[in-house]
Amino acid sequence: MVELIGKQVAAILGWTGAVFVFGVRALREAVRPPFELRELTRQVFEVGWRSLPLIVAAGLAIGVVLSMHTRASLERFGAEALIPGGLALALVRETGPLVTGLLLAGRVGAGIGAELGAMRVTEQIDALEATAVDSFKYLVVTRILACMIALPILTTVMNFTGIIGGFLAETVITGMSFRLYFHRAFSLVEMTDYVPATLKTMVFGFIIGTVASYLGYTTEQGTEGVGRASTRSVVLASILIIVCNVVLVKMTFFVFPEAAG
C-alpha cells in the first residue's frame, strides 16, 4: 500500500516537473525570434474575444447573486450602504480573478488540449515541422502567451460586469441610482486591491496554457488520447489554479501588506 502511494506521488511529481519544464521552455522561447506575432494575435482573439460572452454573462450573474447574499448579511446590521463597496472588493480581490481563471480553464483549456491533441494524432504537428516551422514556438508559445495576455483583460471585464450585475440587483430592490452605486462601489477599492489580484491571473493564464498545451502536444493513443487530453486539461488546470491561488494570495499579502487590510 505504502509502495503504491509512493509510486503515485512520484508519478504526480514527475508529471508536474515535466509540465513546469515545458512551461519554462515556452517562456524562454517566447523572447527569442521569430515571434510569431500573427499567430499570437489570432490566439489572443480566440482566447480573449471568443470568451467574452461567457465572461460577461458569468460576471453579471455573479454580481446579482453576490449582491443578494451581501444584502442578506448586511441588512441584519443595518449596513446596506456597504453593499456596493463590499461587492466590488470581493469581486476585484478574489471572485473575479478566480472565477475567470476557472471559466477559462474550462473553455480554453479544453479547446487547446483537444486542438493540439488532434493535430498531433493527425500528423499536422509533424507536417509543421516538415515545413521547417518550429511547431513548439508556433503552437505552444503563442497559446501560452495568449492566455497570459487575455486573462488579466477578461478579469477586468468580469469585475466590471459583476459590479454592473450588483447594481442591477440593487436598483431593482432599492432604486439606488447608477451614480451613487458606483461612487460607493469604488470608494473602498484601491489600486493595491486591483493590480496584484489582476496580475496574478497572468499566472493562471500561464497554468492554463501550459497544462493544456503540454497534454495536447504530447498526446498519444489516437482519438482516445485527444479526449483524455481535453478532459485532463480542464481538471488539472483547475486544480493547479486553485492551489496556486492560495500561494499567490499569501505572496500578495507579503508584498502588499495594505492589501490584507
Added chain:
Amino acid sequence: MRRDTAVRLERVTKAFGGRRILDDVSFEIARGTAFCLLGRSGTGKSVTLKHIVGLIKPDRGSVYVEGEDITALESRELARIRRRMGFLFQNAALFDSISVGENVAFPLRRHTALPDGEIRKRALEKLDQVGLADDYKKMPAALSGGMRKRAGLARAMALDPPILLVDEPSAGLDPITTGEIDELLLTLKKRAGTTLVVVTHNIPSARRVGDELAVIEGGILIAKGTAADLDRSSEPTVHDFMQSSGAG
C-alpha cells in the same frame, strides 16, 4: 559518398518500445532520380521517410541530406535543410483550420517574402497541377481522401523543393488520377531535376516512376536495384511483390 548524392542512409537502426522497426538500413539516392521504397504495411517505409526529413532520429546510424548529416544538426540548421524538402504524409496531414489553398500557400508565406497576390497565384498553380484548382477555398474536411492526398502533394511542391518525399501518393486514388500523379512526379524529375523518394504499394506506379526500387521487409532492406534487377530476384518476398499488380 558521391558528389551527386541527394540522400544517404548509413546503417540506420530504429526501435520503438523494444520493437526494431529499421535494422541497419543503408542506401543512397542520386540527385534527380526517383527512388521507390516498397514493402508490406508496417515494415518501416514511412519511418524511413521520416528519418530523411528529420522527424525521427535514428537510435544508431546517420542520415545525410545533400551531404549534411542531419542527425547531428540543431533545430535551426535542420529547418534550413527541411526548406529544401517537400513531404507528402500518408494521411496528407493538411492543416484543418485553414482552407486548402492556404495550406498550399502556407510554406510560401512562411519562407518567402512574396506579395500576397503572388503567393495566391503560385498556390493556385500547384493546386491546378494536381487537379484541384477549383477547390482553393474549400476546407480540408470537405475533400475526399484522394483529393486531400493531392492537396497534400500540392503543399509539398509549394516551394519547388529539390527533394520530394512522397508517402503513398496513389493510396485512395482511382487509376486515372494515379496515372496523372505519376506523370506529374515524372515531369518534376525531368524538368526541375527533383529527387523523388516515393513510398508505395503500387507496383505499376513504382515501375513507371522509379529509377531505382528497394524492398523493406521487417525493417531490413532486402533488395535494391532497377525494376529489371528486382524482377530477377530469387528472394521470395521481392518476387511476390514484383509479380503482384498491387495498386493503392
